[in-house]
Amino acid sequence: MAQFKPGERVEVNSNDRGFRGSWYAGTVVRREAKNTNRYVVEYDQLYADESGEKLLQETLDWVQLRPPPPPPEKKVQFKVEDEVEAFYSDGWWEGAIIAEHSGGKFAVFLRGFDEQIVLEEKDLRLPVQWVKGKWEPRFEQVQREKEVS
Known part of the structure; x- marks a missing residue:
């Protein structure tokens, strides 16, 4: 506990x-x-x-x-189909990037709202899980890092 x-x-x-x-x-x-x-x-x-x-x-x-998630260790290069948490309506919401726009903006589908919005990169973060007192990346993030390596 x-x-x-x-x-x-x-x-x-x-x-x-x-x-x-x-x-x-x-x-x-x-x-x-x-x-x-x-x-x-x-x-x-x-x-x-x-x-x-x-x-x-x-x-x-x-x-x-949960404690607030730590900042990423390195700059995240978001891309289409990434699972993200998006800062919208005063909170962080689960979503997925569905399109990239110019100027560091992304179209994100927010599941909780069942709608698409355009957000700046600063309003996105990769989702992590607080498990047994420590932060762990979600499965999608681990797979993505393997692909990049």
């Missing part, structure tokens, strides 16, 4: 309808005293009110949390 400390940066996964496959940035506020595998997290960009003045806080199970 993961243990996160107050003030620690995390990403939150939601299984709520319309949010599957997304990760949102936040900070651990505290661990619950009665149920120690639950944490109160304050989101960076999701708000509790319509005015956008009060950040949303939620109590979440530890399995919904």
